[in-house]
Amino acid sequence: MANSEGDARLQTTKDGPSLAVIGCGYWGSKHIRVSCDIRDARMSMAVDPRPDRLEYIRSQYPSVAVSRDIGAVLNNPSIDGVIVATPVETHFELARAVLQAGKHALVEKPLAMTSAQCRELNAIAEQSKRVLMVGHTFEYHPAVGVMRQMIQSGSLGELYYIDSRRLNLGLYRQDANVLWDLAPHDLSIIFCLLEEVPQTIGAWGCAHVLPNVEDVVYAKMGFKSGPTAHVHVSWLDPVKVRQITIVGSDAMLVFDDVQPSEKVRVYQKRFRPRIDGDSYADFQSAYHHGDVHIPAISSSEPLKLEVLDFVNAIMTGERPRADAMHGLRVVEALEEASVCLRLKQKHRSNGKEQRIFRRRNMPAGGPEIAVA
Known part of the structure; x- marks a missing residue:
């Protein structure tokens, strides 16, 4: 009425x-x-x-x-x-x-x-x-735009991995676990940065407080272009963390969204081993510690x-x-990660071997979903 x-x-x-x-x-x-x-x-x-x-x-x-x-x-x-x-x-x-x-x-x-x-x-x-x-x-955050430009320009070198952490004490929900509550942010950022969806997804987590409602979840994704991505989300952490680290062969980048300013820092740090002889016995470490660059980031509000x-x-x-396709790719990843969580629980109870899952609507030989 x-x-x-x-x-x-x-x-x-x-x-x-x-x-x-x-x-x-x-x-x-x-x-x-x-x-x-x-x-x-x-x-x-x-x-x-x-x-x-x-x-x-x-x-x-x-x-x-x-x-x-x-x-x-x-x-x-x-x-x-x-x-x-x-x-x-x-x-x-x-x-x-x-x-x-x-x-x-x-x-x-x-x-x-x-x-x-x-x-x-x-x-x-x-x-x-x-x-x-x-x-x-x-996807509208100016810092994410800067990070994406740096990846596309090759200024970080060959991309090795992305590590994303979104941690807090609460807020607990009964209608969804921490994966569905917090990870959509991280997944949408990673897919935006790499401009691709993962070939493999593994996930594991624990329900410490509410039965069958995971409050800590870890996920790992593998991408066709080479890098891996790791996502850690938690409702059960004493410190609020909103941080993404991107590691490349030439430089490393940290996006810390908790900071009021200077949210992105680019570290000219890298490791390139030198092998002067014919075997690893001649291996020499070659660490490089360069400058820290803080790019200018627009203060425009993402929302x-x-x-x-x-x-x-x-x-x-x-x-x-x-658009809706961006929404679909995140939900597909959440679904597959959820399958891994459920199967992981069964594996703990019956000790069955790990299974591999192919993404829905993918042909034989296409991307697979692995229970990590």
């Missing part, structure tokens, strides 16, 4: 799309804040079943109409784009309803709970010619850049950077 709050008069812009947000929690409120600051669009409505969240939005953003009824958004012809910032298990149903209502959709990460759901959403968006985008905020890309895609028809 429609809530009277949803009958509030909506103000729309003639020059750009009118936006709405479904879900006014942590991410939803941030989307409202940055959307209200975008000149070429207007944040028109916020929907949430919790009266206290709507009261907060009303007090902070008086121009934004609020409602407890999703129909107030879906049935409103003046609303062009909808940002879905709700619990992950609701993403598919809500995104599908938004697209079927003829509206463009930006869905917080992960795009859905299964790759099949991601494909269905993408098919609906393609058929209806609507924008479907996923909230991979770090605002993300919403700007959504607005631009609506207005121009251009494909957004973090």
Whole structure:
């Protein structure tokens, strides 16, 4: 039943799309804040079943109409784009309803709970010619752009490996484990940097507090181009860590997102062994310790850049950077890593040999998924 709050008069812009947000929690409120600051669009409505969240939005953003009824958004012809910032298990149903209502959709990460759901959403968006985008905020982070440029330019040399750590004390969830909660960030960054998906994925983890809900997970990925990538995510760590290390043959790079400034440091450090004779008996260490370079990084807010890309895609028809296919590749990796976690639990109990899994929809001889 429609809530009277949803009958509030909506103000729309003639020059750009009118936006709405479904879900006014942590991410939803941030989307409202940055959307209200975008000149070429207007944040028109916020929907949430919790009266206290709507009261907060009303007090902070008086121009934004609020409602407890999703129909107030879906049935409103003046609303062009909808940002879905709700619990992950609701993403598919809500995104599908938004697209079927003829509206463009930006869905917080992960795009859905299964790759099949991601494909269905993408098919609906393609058929209806609507924008479907996923909230991979770090793909818009200026630091990630600088890192990607350095990899592409070859300034790090041959890429050896990427190590990503996202650690914190909490926040525990019962609807998803730490892999699905935190790792989408790391996976989206790594896939963006390397411009490819992994051939192999291995994962293992532990549930220390809640039964069958892993709060510490390690994952390892192998890529066709040569490098490996390691992801460590945890809800059970005393120190907040948001760090990515990239090691190449010529230089090494560290991105520390916890730092307020100078988030990226490039170390001119490397190791190149010298063998002067015909055997390793003549092996000599050759460590190089050079300068530390701190590249200039734009201070633009990644979330605002993300919403700007959504607005631009609506207005121009251009494909957004973090499109539905980017959402699909992250969910596929999460699925395969989850299979490894489940099988690893069985291996502990029955001692069966390790099995190898080929990626879904891959032909024989294609990429495989290994239980590490």
